[in-house]
Amino acid sequence: MGRIAALTRNPAMIALVAALAITGCASKKTPNSAADLGLNGAGAATPGSAQDFTVNIGDRIFFDTDSSSIRADAQTTLARQAQWLNQYRQYAIVIEGHADERGTREYNLALGARRAAATRDFLISKGVSAGRLKTISYGKERPVAVCDDISCWSQNRRAVTTLSGAGS
């Protein structure tokens, strides 16, 4: 577990793992691909757009096995998210909590929910209005990386901040 954490804390290694996942694990080119991890570089997206959020801010954070603690690297990402969300207040937000496959279905639904709640609470603590934030857990039902080893599991233990269009 220490090794997984070390891997995911190093941005270069994340990029490498993601790239491997795409070529080696038939991961589709979706919003869950390398672009999320900052590989496309800044500048392409219109400021305040959903693409801007995903590409330049980073829409997801990762968790340690069985944990819903917000790691130091994730705190940095969420602080960036909060700043952006406080600037662009037209968006309602749904936080998706996800788990890796190393747990049973029911437990992982609960774990995903805990991760989404922890993420929500962190954003609230950084000034994002609670009324804009909803959470949903997908447990282990929506993996982004689909190989059967730790490089995928660490990507799947995530919370994704999604912008659900204009909020109230």
Next chain:
Amino acid sequence: MKSILKPLLMVAAMALGISSVTTLPAQATLELNVNKGNVEPMPIAIPDFQGGLGPQISEIVTADLKRSGLFAPIDKAAFVEKITNPDASPRFDDWKVINAQALVTGSVSKEADGRIRAQYRLWDIFGNTQMAGEQFFANDANQRRVAHIIADAIYEKITGEKGYFDTRVVFVDESGAKNARKKRLAIMDQDGANVRYLSDGRAIVLTPRFSPNRQEITYMSYESGQPKVYLLQIETGQRELVGNFPGMTFAPRFSPDGQKVIMSLLRDDGNSNIFAMDLRSRSTTRLTDSTAIDTSPSYSPDGSQVVFTSDRGGGSGRSQIYVMGADGSNPHRISFGDGVYSTPVWSPRGDLIAFTKQSGGEFQIGVMKTDGSGERILSSGFQQEGPTWAPNGRVLMFFRDSGGGPKLVSVDLTGRNEQPIPTTNYASDPAWSPLLE
């Protein structure tokens, strides 16, 4: 389903010329004690039943008995006597020489009204006697059920335990890529035949479970956007939300009387507690109130207790098994092994709790006594979970992903008889029905 199929025991008794079915086991010498640790499968001979549909029916009977692991059907090529009249006494010596302990003869015919008539006789070869004989009438559509009922009767006559072949399984049919998996509710016979879909796959559906009345299931669906527990009437397709809770509800199961659904409700702080909802009065009862993940509740068959999992003991998400009163009283931990425990399910016999355990990088399916003692692992694998009990409490079904996707597997309580359950697509979350009626 009622009245489609009538076991006509008295008619059978007259028609087959036996005095009474119920008195027969008393004189039988043929028996298989399934409570012994190591059961040798009993050699049994099942010649093709007579009549056009006969071989089809006897084939299903044979497959059921074989899959149970308690019977070893003998290769038909070894048979000495050719059965031409299934109602006549066989030449017992001809079956002794191939070491058949039991012989099943039978016939299947069409009635004038279109129904089929199936009859069987079970012979105790070394006792030189008939052990049982019964006759059944059924609609054409229920051919396979007739075979399963005959298999159940043979199983029960010989082991003294109720069978489990005339049952169905609800499960989640899975198709498509792993990161875009389509999940549909489906139902089939316990041997994988007669698959029928109960949802269209547009929304993720998970964890279906049978009602004791066999007519409805409870399950979790994302159809409203927010994951919630629903009830579904199997025959009419009518669906209904269970309860009006603000957050996610999940991990539902029926109470043994079918009047309640017990499930987890997500709290606003991200933890989960266990609630029971009375389906008639709609009143809800909170059973746990902890800042932990309390989930996977399952009632004892008498309804007095609930087994569930919780990580309240701490230790970085170490989920363990707890038992409490059905009113939430006296929750106490019963699992103390080295690993993470989940999905406990109380046996319909009341004596054991089946579970999933993660230990040493593996997922295991096991059983323990209801006080947590006597833990036994029945099956280990890279990824497997979610046991469900056959109604006789002798066999478990679960799902295993050996790479690619999940498939259904059954294992008996000895752990020595593991069988794949055939499904067209990937399949997960099996839930066994009670015996049909």
